Amino acid sequence: MAEPILRTCGISRDFGDFRAVDNVSLAIHPGTITGLIGPNGAGKTTLFNVLTGMLKPTSGTVQLDGQDITGFSPDALFSLGLGRTFQIPRPFAKMSVLENVMLSPMAQVGERLWGPFFQSARMREQETAIRKRANEVLDFVTLAPLADQAAGQISGGQMKLLELARILMGEPKLILLDEPAAGVNPTLTKLLIEKIEELNRDGKTFVIIEHDMDFVMQHCDPVIALAEGKVMFEGTAEDAQNNPVLLDAYLGAQVE
Numbered sequence: 001m002a003e004p005i006l007r008t009c010g011i012s013r014d015f016g017d018f019r020a021v022d023n024v025s026l027a028i029h030p031g032t033i034t035g036l037i038g039p040n041g042a043g044k045t046t047l048f049n050v051l052t053g054m055l056k057p058t059s060g061t062v063q064l065d066g067q068d069i070t071g072f073s074p075d076a077l078f079s080l081g082l083g084r085t086f087q088i089p090r091p092f093a094k095m096s097v098l099e100n101v102m103l104s105p106m107a108q109v110g111e112r113l114w115g116p117f118f119q120s121a122r123m124r125e126q127e128t129a130i131r132k133r134a135n136e137v138l139d140f141v142t143l144a145p146l147a148d149q150a151a152g153q154i155s156g157g158q159m160k161l162l163e164l165a166r167i168l169m170g171e172p173k174l175i176l177l178d179e180p181a182a183g184v185n186p187t188l189t190k191l192l193i194e195k196i197e198e199l200n201r202d203g204k205t206f207v208i209i210e211h212d213m214d215f216v217m218q219h220c221d222p223v224i225a226l227a228e229g230k231v232m233f234e235g236t237a238e239d240a241q242n243n244p245v246l247l248d249a250y251l252g253a254q255v256e
């Protein structure tokens with residue numbers, strides 16, 4: 001099998017005396033859509049926060065394409081091709097949908113490297129390029145008709161598509177989605193799945209936290225289950241479906 005795109009070795013994360021993520025070692029293989037499941041409070045979002053540099057691990061290491069990225073900032077990880085969405089989208093509510101996409105950290109990396117006092121002509125040139133790319137990305141996620149609307153006024157499902165658009169402003173090779181289908185109507189969920197599968201066919205790797213087991217079983221393989229911060233299952237979607245412990249303890253008890 002190809003080298004993993006992402007590997008964690010013994011990741012733990014404590015909050016005070018409480019260990020939210022406990023010695024998690026896993027490998028994500030390129031080209032897969034991995035489902036990360038487990039009851040509320042299992043440590044899924046905390047693990048994402050560690051993987052994306054929002055939180056430092058208490059112990060353990062993370063590698064992206066064989067490079068040790070433990071403790072790297074989210075911006076540094078964005079530019080290395082690691083994109084993530086949040087469980088609860090947080091767009092700039094008063095700005096337009098288009099502006100939100102243009103303000104993606106992934107679009108801004110080059111600008112920041114140029115420094116604040118760059119000649120205005122180059123700035124304008126870059127803004128034009130970013131605007132063009134943002135429009136293309138909005139078109140891809142089907143939000144182009146809403147480009148000029150205030151981001152605070154679009155639906156929850158449309159906000160999830162907006163988050164995906166923001167990530168796609170860079171060249172992400174690994175995309176982490178935190179509960180993309182939660183609170184999203186079936187039509188938009190279907191659309192989101194189509195987009196994920198299209199991007200996946202295009203070579204992008206996904207890790208998706210999701211409570212909706214139909215979603216996980218139909219679209220994710222392999223499946224990793226966390227409980228109380230630990231990996232308690234790792235296998236194919238089919239094995240997950242037939243695993244009695246998992247079924248009883250975690251899949252049956254629909255959470256939230």
Ligand SMILES: Nc1ncnc2c1ncn2[C@@H]1O[C@H](COP(=O)(O)OP(=O)(O)O)[C@@H](O)[C@H]1O
Nearest residue numbers: 015018020038039040041042043044045046047
């Ligand atoms: N910043 C924090 N400070 C203290 N405890 C936290 C913090 N973030 C998460 N936790 C706790 O860590 C545990 C795991 O949370 P989380 O990773 O959000 O779980 P999940 O995403 O699987 O529902 C929960 O008990 C939660 O209350």
Ligand SMILES: [Mg+2]
Nearest residue numbers: 044045046087
């Ligand atoms: Mg969570």
